[in-house]
Amino acid sequence: MTTDDSAPFRTDPPSTGDERAMLQGFLDFHRGTLLWKVSGLSGADLVRPAVEPSGMSLLGLVRHLTEVERHWFQLCLDGRADALKLWTDEHPDGDFDLVSAADAEADVATFHQVVAESDAIARGYDLDHHFTRPRGGEQLSLRWLYLHMVEEYARHNGHADLLRERIDGRTGE
Numbered sequence: 001m002t003t004d005d006s007a008p009f010r011t012d013p014p015s016t017g018d019e020r021a022m023l024q025g026f027l028d029f030h031r032g033t034l035l036w037k038v039s040g041l042s043g044a045d046l047v048r049p050a051v052e053p054s055g056m057s058l059l060g061l062v063r064h065l066t067e068v069e070r071h072w073f074q075l076c077l078d079g080r081a082d083a084l085k086l087w088t089d090e091h092p093d094g095d096f097d098l099v100s101a102a103d104a105e106a107d108v109a110t111f112h113q114v115v116a117e118s119d120a121i122a123r124g125y126d127l128d129h130h131f132t133r134p135r136g137g138e139q140l141s142l143r144w145l146y147l148h149m150v151e152e153y154a155r156h157n158g159h160a161d162l163l164r165e166r167i168d169g170r171t172g173e
Contacts, residue, residue, distance in 0.1 A: 008039075010032025010035075027153070030150055037160035038164075045168075046099075047104065050163045051162070063086055064096060070114055072145055077145060086098070122146075127143040128143065
């Protein structure tokens with residue numbers, strides 16, 4: 001069984017073109033895949049941990065990737081010290097642990113807003129721009145960041161596919 005048409009959520013990345021367009025295309029494809037996996041579900045479905053003992057849920061993945069976007073684009077690349085909202089000393093896994101069915105729509109809207117902000121930030125830097133990761137101090141480039149984000153989304157989209165299948169049997173690439 002496959003999910004409904006993915007076209008409203010994602011576009012295939014380009015197979016030719018300049019490097020930046022290809023990196024952005026693959027990142028957008030994976031962002032869209034996540035949105036496709038959470039589409040059409042109720043807030044209760046989105047917060048349901050589908051594989052015990054893990055508390056991972058589809059909404060937790062949306063919130064986690066929202067925070068990952070903030071971490072890398074706002075904090076690391078753009079130097080915004082106050083970027084993180086869901087990871088705190090009190091709740092280091094707040095993105096996964098503090099999900100609420102009542103907040104599902106707002107959390108998805110926040111994801112859209114943070115992604116748009118990430119893209120705006122990235123447009124302001126060359127792929128060869130180097131930044132220092134606050135934790136660890138290593139020098140990284142925007143090129144590396146794009147590749148890392150594609151990897152992050154690809155891994156979590158695999159989780160999302162399994163979670164969605166447990167909820168309603170729907171699968172897809």
